[in-house]
Amino acid sequence: MISKSSIDTVFEASRLEEVIGDFVQLKKAGSNYKGLSPFSDERSPSFVVSPVKQIWKDFSSGKGGNVVAFLMEHEHFTYPEAIKYLARKYGIEIEETEQTNEEKEKQDTRESLYLVSEFANTHFQKVMHKTDAGQAIGLSYFKERGFTPETIKAFGLGYSLDEWQGFSDEALKKGYKLEFLEKTGLTIVKGEKYFDRFKGRVMFPIQSMSGRVLGFGGRILTNDKKAAKYMNSPESEIYYKSKVLYGIYHAKQSIAKEDNCFLVEGYTDVIQFHQTGITNVVSSSGTALTPEQIRLINRLTKNITVLFDGDAAGMRASIRGIDLILEQGMNVRVCSFPQGEDPDSFARQNTEEELRTYLEENAKDFIQFKAGLLVQDAKNDPIKKAETIRDIIQSISKIPDRIKQEVYLQECARIMDISESVLFSSLAQMGSKDSKKPSSGGGNSNSGSYGGGGSYGGSSQEPPPDFFEVIRNEDQPNNKVDVQYLLERKIIEILLLYGNREEDFEDLILKENDKGDLELEPVVQQAKVFEKIFLDLQEDEMQFGNETFKTLYYTIIDKLNQNPDFVLEQFVNTVDMHLSQEITSILMEDERHTLHDWERNNIFPKSKTEGVAQLVSETILSLRCFLIDQKVKEFQQVTLENKHDTNRNILEEVKDYYGLKMLLSRKLTRVL
The missing domain is CATH 3.90.580.10 (Zinc finger, CHC2-type domain)
Structure with missing residues (x-):
């Protein structure tokens, strides 16, 4: 604890x-x-x-x-x-009581997998630095790759001894269960026997964005043709290859700062770039690029620069990933290295300044790169050239932004020496075909944004549904607004934001004037907001209909009563997660306008601190009026159900409620 x-x-x-x-x-x-x-x-x-x-x-x-x-x-x-x-x-030492054996057993599977992975990471580093075999084989390999001790430590590089059970036996001796060693993939279990998966390999820990070890990549150092050169941990409850990028933990801050991410293929490419001084670089961990990995980058930047080896065949095999990046609405540039070079070797042979200059001068827009690469294959063959153009249009069709689509089509027309109208027509046809395909999950396809043709392709087809502003579904019932819910929610918001504020509240009291008529006379009283709300609700014996709001109401009132220095930020941290989420939802609802930059259009939303007393009075009176209406409806229902036996007392109560409603309505009108 x-x-x-x-x-x-x-x-x-x-x-x-x-x-x-x-x-x-x-x-x-x-x-x-x-x-x-x-x-x-x-x-x-x-x-x-x-x-x-x-x-x-x-x-x-x-x-x-x-x-x-x-x-x-x-x-x-x-x-x-x-x-x-x-x-x-934040460099804070925390006080923690020692866990009992029973508490350790209650650790859930995920936490156990994390603990095993962290132990393995520490073990492999210790083996490489503290054993003769580790220094002679593992450490020597990394030094030959040009990695400094600082780089080796930063990336947690290690070595797994060339022994069948070296790691597994050590983990079992330390109290880690074989069940979790197997689930992480660190140990392979065959019946009663077990052995190390990464036997005799140098180790690259794969970390999450927050730095937790999820799995490992291991490279073999012998010339065993039967063994894979690189091996990754199998997927587990904590490690999903398609959702992880190698190096994202070390690169996340510089990606956001530079507003660009370099995407490479291998572990050593990432590490060598970091050591050279370019830190906004990640790799896809030895798997084909996935939409989940792209979205991981998308959180940090809209710009990706894909770095390819100088090998042309490898570039063609990897170019498919560009379409996936375009589908996510991101900006893609591509840079290839000279023949025979890869990001690792090129970074090793050049200074940071030289590497940055090369990347800036040789990074091309995806369409220039793709056209140049495919045109080399087509040369003077008209059929291949047509296939190349169709391939490029297919990539452009993935882009969700129509303006970008048009710009890229114009660029394609210039490079391939073909009319724009033909390209726009082809794009419209692709969109039309895509729109006829059955949708999976009801989502809108991003492909072929010109799907309805019309102005570009000269097609007479009807425009797609998204050209219309409103599509009305007659079968879909209109959802009624829950007035009581909204008013109770507003009361909680007022208490959270202004509970401790002192305001001048104008109360309206019925008094007889000189002519003997009753009229509302204002009386001003100073009080704290929470006191005003509490007393008004107590006076009418009003109860919250929503259980969450009821719990929040009494919790907040109690806190404000006990602590005159009530701090909202501290209060949010003291309630349970369910109430904390509800508080957040209430407080952030009005922040939606910040998403739309109204100020840039000279629209300035009114400050929420203006007119707090009026807001309190308006909300309380509106809730009282609503509850009276509800009560009257209950009486009406009783009367309808007993047509021949109408209780005179009910009619009197309805009359009284109507009188009160009239009075409250007059007060509310004055407040507004």
Whole structure:
């Protein structure tokens, strides 16, 4: 268990925008920050971070909360893991009681897999630096590759002894279970026998964006033709190859800072670039590039530069990944190295300045690169040239932005010496074919944005549905607004934002004037917002209909009563996760306008601190009026069900309620 004082210290030191900035590219938007959702596939920012309130909200997925909630959602940490991660980030020592054997047994499978992976990482490094075999074989190999001791340590490189059970026996001796050694893939179990998967290999730990070890890549150093040169950990509950990028932990900050990501193929390519001084580089961990990996980069930048070896065959095999990048709405540049060179060897032979100059001068837009590469194959063959043009248009059709599509088509027409109208027509035909394909999951295809033809292809087809502003579904019922829910939610928001503020409240009291008529006379009283709300609701004995709001209401009132120095940021960190998420959702609802940059269009939303007293009175009166209406409807229903036996008392109560409603309506009109 982590002590409460340690948890409080961690929360005080943590800056939400800094922590989330390690995982998501954030841009200033007024007093907040905005970025792309890390929980869904989107191209328009709907993720908002409030440094003032120290909470975040993802409007696309509905998730939200404080800094710990983000780490639990994004990195799948447990609460203690999130606290420990923050403590490491901010250099805080935490007080923790020793775990009992029973508590260790209760560790879930995921945590056990993480612990085994961390142990393996430490073990392989220790073996390489502390044993004769490790130094002679593993360390020598990395030194031959030109890696410095600082680089070797930074990337956690290690070595697995050329023994059948060396690692497994050591792990079992330390108390790690064979079950979890097998699930991570570090140990292969055959009946009663077991042996090390990475026997005799140099080790590259594969880390998550937060730095946790998920799996390993191992390179064999012998000339055994039966053994694979590189071997990766098998997939497990913590390691999914398609969702991981090698080097992302070391590169994330510079990717966001440089607003560009270099994408290479191998582990050593990444490491050599880092050592040279270019740190915004990652690799796809020995697998074909996947949409999930691209979206991982997309959180940090919209720009990818793909680096290819000088080998032409390898470039053609890898060029398929460009279409995937385009589909995600990202900007792609491509750079190839001289024949016989790869990113690793080229970086080793050049200084940082020389490498940066080469990349700047030789990185081409994807269409120039692809056209140049395919044209070499086509040469003077008209049929091959037509296939090449069709291949390029197919790539352009993946781009979701129509303006970019048109620009690329114009560029293609210039390079391939063909009319633009033919290219636009071909693109429209591709879009038309794609639109006829059955949709999987109901999503809109990004391919062929000109799918309906019309102006570009000269087609007489009807425009696709997305050309119309509104498509009405008659079968879909209109959802009714839950007025009581909204008003109760507004009361919670007011308490959270302004509960401790002192305001001058104008109360309206019925008094008889000189003519004997009753009229509303204003009386001004000073009170704290939470006191005003509490007394008004008590006076009418009003109860919250929503259980979550009821719990929040009494919790907040209690806190405000006990603590005159109520701090919202601290309060969010003291309630359970369910209530914390609800608070975040309430507080961040009004932050939606920051996503749209209204100020740039000379539209300035009114400050929420203006007219707090009026807002309180309006909300309470509106809730009272609504509840009276509900009560009257109940009486009406009773009357309808007993047509021949109408109770005179009910009619009197209805009359009284109508009188009260009239009075409240007059008060509400005055307030408005």
